[in-house]
Amino acid sequence: MARYTGPTTKLSRREGQELFLKGDRSYSDKAARRISVLPGQNQSKFNQKSSEYAIRLREKQKLKRIFGLTEKQFRINFVKSNKQPGVTGHNLISNLERRLDNVVYRLGFLSSRNEARQFVNHGHVLVNGKKVDIPSYLTSIDDNIEIREKSKEMKRIKESIESVARRGVPEWLEINSEKLIGKVKRLPSRDDFTLPVDEQLIIEFYSKL
Numbered sequence: 531m532a533r534y535t536g537p538t539t540k541l542s543r544r545e546g547q548e549l550f551l552k553g554d555r556s557y558s559d560k561a562a563r564r565i566s567v568l569p570g571q572n573q574s575k576f577n578q579k580s581s582e583y584a585i586r587l588r589e590k591q592k593l594k595r596i597f598g599l600t601e602k603q604f605r606i607n608f609v610k611s612n613k614q615p616g617v618t619g620h621n622l623i624s625n626l627e628r629r630l631d632n633v634v635y636r637l638g639f640l641s642s643r644n645e646a647r648q649f650v651n652h653g654h655v656l657v658n659g660k661k662v663d664i665p666s667y668l669t670s671i672d673d674n675i676e677i678r679e680k681s682k683e684m685k686r687i688k689e690s691i692e693s694v695a696r697r698g699v700p701e702w703l704e705i706n707s708e709k710l711i712g713k714v715k716r717l718p719s720r721d722d723f724t725l726p727v728d729e730q731l732i733i734e735f736y737s738k739l
Contacts, residue, residue: 586735593727597626598643603666608736619729620720627702627718630655631665633675637705637712638694639687654681669714676711 580588594604611621626632634646634655647665649655655662656676657669669675677687691707699705700722705712720729 583735583738586731586738589728589731590735593623593626593729593732596643596725596727597629597632598647599626605736608732617720618733622732623720623723623727623729624718625668627723628668628670628714629665630657630662630667630669630675633669633703633712633714636700637675637703638690638697638699638707639677639710639712641686641690641693645686654678654684671714671716673714674711675713676709682710 590604594601597604599607607625608618608622611625612618614621627636631643631647631650634640634650635643639655640646640649650665650667651663653661653663654677656674656678657667658674661678681687687710691710694705694707699712700718702714702716702718702722703712704715
């Protein structure tokens with residue numbers, strides 16, 4: 531399945547909540563108004579009572595879309611998380627948060643996960659002094675994530691750093707905004723992920739397949 535390249539607002543509208551896929555524009559009043567309108571011309575089908583399967587599917591789709599993954603990528607992450615010790619749902623969210631593209635976004639270097647993924651792909655990010663161009667790379671405790679020296683003057687970086695105060699940097703990360711260097715202080719926990727997602731429904735969705 532190819533990665534979605536259509537209108538990102540449509541995805542948020544389908545899930546009925548802001549998924550913050552459009553960077554700083556996701557915080558505008560206009561974006562908030564659009565989220566309340568479901569996509570499609572025929573709205574009647576959205577007013578029907580959802581089946582248990584549909585409810586679980588929507589929750590899976592929501593988390594998948596937040597992190598911008600394909601179905602195959604998301605399922606791989608779920609299987610891996612299910613094999614790890616601990617609570618599967620918590621493992622899943624922690625592993626998704628640890629992805630390098632997400633860490634770059636969470637540090638405020640870029641204003642959306644999609645931008646951060648492209649940035650990593652193009653080789654602008656260093657992990658512990660070495661270039662890493664794999665967005666799915668899992669960061670670990672004490673990893674240093676920084677912007678390559680030649681890329682620090684890019685306009686998008688400067689704009690994003692200036693607006694990072696709007697969404698803040700999570701407690702499991704720390705950032706030196708002047709040097710554009712971030713550090714993983716600890717692994718992310720379930721409590722660090724604040725968007726409303728019921729991961730138990732995702733576990734139930736895959737258990738029924």
